[in-house]
Amino acid sequence: MSTPEEKYSKGKSPLRRALFLGPHTCPWWFGYSFDNPLRRFVHDPVAILGEFVAPGQTVVDIGCGLGYFSLALAKLVGPSGRVVALDVQPQMVRRARSRAKCQGLADRIDFHICTPNRLGLTNPVDFVLAFWVVHEVADPEGLLNEVSSFLRPHGRLLIAEPKGHVSAARFAATVELAHSVGYHISEGPLVRFSRTVVCSPLHGEDRPKGPIDDFTP
Ligand SMILES: C[S@@+](CC[C@H](N)C(=O)[O-])C[C@H]1O[C@@H](n2cnc3c(N)ncnc32)[C@H](O)[C@@H]1O
Numbered sequence: 001m002s003t004p005e006e007k008y009s010k011g012k013s014p015l016r017r018a019l020f021l022g023p024h025t026c027p028w029w030f031g032y033s034f035d036n037p038l039r040r041f042v043h044d045p046v047a048i049l050g051e052f053v054a055p056g057q058t059v060v061d062i063g064c065g066l067g068y069f070s071l072a073l074a075k076l077v078g079p080s081g082r083v084v085a086l087d088v089q090p091q092m093v094r095r096a097r098s099r100a101k102c103q104g105l106a107d108r109i110d111f112h113i114c115t116p117n118r119l120g121l122t123n124p125v126d127f128v129l130a131f132w133v134v135h136e137v138a139d140p141e142g143l144l145n146e147v148s149s150f151l152r153p154h155g156r157l158l159i160a161e162p163k164g165h166v167s168a169a170r171f172a173a174t175v176e177l178a179h180s181v182g183y184h185i186s187e188g189p190l191v192r193f194s195r196t197v198v199c200s201p202l203h204g205e206d207r208p209k210g211p212i213d214d215f216t217p
Contacts, residue, residue, distance in 0.1 A: 024136045024165075026065070028091035035066040042192050045072030049129070051189070052156055052198075056080045057126040062119065062143075063087055063133025064111075067096025073129065074105040083109040084125070088116050117142055121150050128157040132194070134174055135166045144181045148201040157183070157199040160191050171195040179212050 049069070053059055055078035061070045064085035073083045087093050093111045100106040114120055117139050128147050137143050147157055159178070161171050178199045179185050188196025
């Protein structure tokens with residue numbers, strides 16, 4: 001019987017197998033290429049997330065990487081809020097946790113190592129961020145379904161994908177998938193080098209039947 005790691009690594013290059021990485025998973029050391037002190041000039045977290053997050057909320061950062069947005073989310077939810085930060089790579093989670101400790105924010109953030117196909121969350125949350133991660137996920141439909149199972153009825157999922165890796169057509173397919181899974185789709189904020197969409201879960205009668213009305217990726 002193979003372990004989940006062995007199953008996940010099947011068919012990958014020996015280096016990627018050794019590092020336990022999927023075909024597109026960003027290696028932890030590459031995280032520093034975009035998560036560096038200059039990033040705040042490009043991705044101002046308050047400008048990107050401020051309209052979605054309020055003090056006291058519970059929010060999730062999927063594919064938290066080195067924690068750039070997890071730390072910003074922890075400041076936005078304040079001492080009475082919670083951030084759940086998840087990543088498949090233990091090295092990312094370790095570094096993100098140590099950054100949180102240095103900034104005195106560790107007591108507001110629950111760091112978890114998730115599996116490639118399951119986040120493992122059940123408690124309701126107000127907001128979910130998936131920044132530059134959906135294109136790395138092997139089963140985006142499973143991810144979108146799992147998120148809708150724990151996102152509060154008025155909660156929102158913000159997906160941002162990197163323009164360099166994700167074409168307009170590929171992003172449109174992700175948006176279409178989110179729509180078919182049962183999310184209401186609306187335009188996301190302007191984020192440099194990114195394509196964005198905001199997805200809100202719809203339930204029962206409200207679930208979409210036809211195509212998406214108004215969306216330009
Ligand atoms: C390009 S990095 C972005 C990191 C972070 N969101 C940021 O913007 O700084 C993508 C991250 O997603 C993680 N990842 C890839 N597949 C994942 C999955 N199925 N579930 C959770 N995290 C995943 C990778 O390990 C990596 O840390």
